[in-house]
Amino acid sequence: MPGSLDGTETPEGFKSGFACFVGRPNAGKSTLTNALVGTKIAIASAKPQTTRHAIRGIVNRPDAQLVLIDTPGLHRPRTLLGERLNDVVRATWSEVDTVGVCLPADQKIGPGDTYLVGELAKLPRVPALVAVATKSDLVGPTRMAQHLMAIQALEETLGITWTHIVPVSSVTDDQLDVLADTLVSLLPDGPPLYPGGEVTDEPEETLVAELIRESVLETVRDELPHSITVAIEEMGLREGRPADKPLLDVYASMIVERDSQKGIIIGHRGERLRDIGEKSRRQIEALLGTPVYLDLRIKVLKEWQRNPKHLNRLGF
Template structure:
């Protein structure tokens, strides 16, 4: 194990919606009048069910999920292709009052995405009261009039039907919505309705991605997220916010059916956190690695050797230089 944090880290590349050829041109609409395609942003406060719903729509795990706040730290694109259209779902970090430079950068990601999408879905969990944070998010979305606004009442499986009806009335009064849909990604209730309504709201367009593509993210990016997800399940207090994972190298198998070797660095902010992650005799880190390796093997469809090294990057959440090196 090493506590060095000086090895160079290359930031993940970001692809904005505007980087894709214009979807809603008159010629595209003329050529594909019955097919709709475009970008849909999911926004909301932390733990609003955005990532779980995106995975349910896409039909594949393209975003990690956790009960810990700020699990999503980038704009993650999940791609759903149906007979009537193609939805590029942009899952964004939870909007919140930032306490660190990282928090501010996460909010900035959301703001940037709102400028380039066709539809914005505000996700509001049915099992929590609508609060000032939700109202601020709705106001922020209203400052981007180009996109159509949709309200999604998520996690409806956690409340009674009467409570769902009352919450829908409350949400309807908050803004002018193109549509308002109650949905449960866990029970798959109304997920198909969300899909059909979003396709209806998107512009007539040719297909933007191959039908077999479900995400833009590379294997390296998805592997790093799966490692972080395994750790988020078993850490408490401030430690989830202090974790960052970077893939240092991937070695392809030398022969068909061989083992893919993945080398990753897990960054924390303090020496005490490093000890928590490693655990007595390295047992905790080994357990994290085993859980992550199984997920990565499912992702790539083959055997994986996962090498994890824990490093300290002191107060990286507040350091512009370290944030840049860690890809934020």
């Protein structure tokens, strides 16, 4: 008996399953996820390694439901955080039906890419691999042809098989439909895994923390390395408000490693901190559709990336 979506029967031949995009930092994974899902969920930014959580977007079509998981990048592990992230990545890879390996067309295939694909090849159960030549708008046909040949050549050097190789651009919407069809074709038959129009099953607190982190990175640009994380201390609707005038209280901490970084975030006379707070608040309101009171603080947790106690508290 097929499952039902909004009370209607699942059509014959309906497909559903999971996919994730992998690739070096800045390969265009988040942008591609957003372009396919059509809602901003994963966090895209010009800075590498902004995606730390497995954020899912759902592509709902009349013939299929494709659940996209946005994993953090695989690192050559140097810190405990790096190792934990790699475990998360491998666990995700083992659960999906297909992995889209994003190889940006404006960059030569490098050691980072071969390392990544090599790691995929080592999994006990290798998912269907689709090579996605991202950012096709940035190159001409000659460069694209070279790139596609280099991608093809990985089959022999790494002992893998691409089920498909698809060039796409998330910016000009080039071939996104082809990619969606390709990924859907690799899913098993089955009813929708998530009924209704949900686009994410990530807890709201995680999304809110990611939005704040994005605002910080946008505001401080190149002055702050990636040693910042955001923790939601408390989040809830304020009691005693009339039902038509809800207010969401959010108490959040931005966690940095050094006092000097705290100064960078605060800025001259606290201007930056105010900017970050304002930007974050507007984004959270847009995401959740509720007015927000945001209490944003900065904490210095020395060397949090290396300390297991801190990592556990932060959910890594």
